[in-house]
Amino acid sequence: MPDETELKIRIVKIKDGTVIDHITAGHALDVLRILGITGGEGSVVTLAMNITSSRIERKDIVKLEDRFLAENEVAKIALVAPNATINTIRDSKVEKKTRVELPSTISNVIVCPNVRCVTNKEREPITPKYEVLSKQPMKLKCNYCWTHIEETDIIEQFTK
Numbered sequence: 001m002p003d004e005t006e007l008k009i010r011i012v013k014i015k016d017g018t019v020i021d022h023i024t025a026g027h028a029l030d031v032l033r034i035l036g037i038t039g040g041e042g043s044v045v046t047l048a049m050n051i052t053s054s055r056i057e058r059k060d061i062v063k064l065e066d067r068f069l070a071e072n073e074v075a076k077i078a079l080v081a082p083n084a085t086i087n088t089i090r091d092s093k094v095e096k097k098t099r100v101e102l103p104s105t106i107s108n109v110i111v112c113p114n115v116r117c118v119t120n121k122e123r124e125p126i127t128p129k130y131e132v133l134s135k136q137p138m139k140l141k142c143n144y145c146w147t148h149i150e151e152t153d154i155i156e157q158f159t160k
Helices: 028-034 071-080 151-158
Strands: 017-024 045-052 058-065 085-090 093-099 105-107 129-135 138-142 148-150
Touching (some): 017 071, 028 045, 028 151, 071 151, 138 151, 148 151
Antiparallel strands (some): 017 058, 129 138, 138 148
């Protein structure tokens, strides 16, 4: 039987790019879809799913070489992985480490699934706004029509 050191997962360091750690287990593929990463881009992507974590029971990790995230991408990731940390790597060192923060209200990130909602009317210049009802599982409420939006609805919008 292998000893404990042989059972540990080794993930190679990257020189420049982004490491998204503490993704809710099973959501790494959703994060890749949010970022529009299909694997055909030619850059190195490292993916680890359902690995043990001291902070949360199980987690996923995504490493993106030569890719840095925009604020709106981080906001979308926060909706599917509210415990994630974003590490910016330059010259093989962590330049910046931030924890995604899910505010109590979210604006202009997703579309209300209620087709009758005023935010979906072309002639109404209203920005969609949502109250965060729950982080685990993710649940939002539209501030205009009170439609509840589940985690699956959010993921579906990001991965169309």
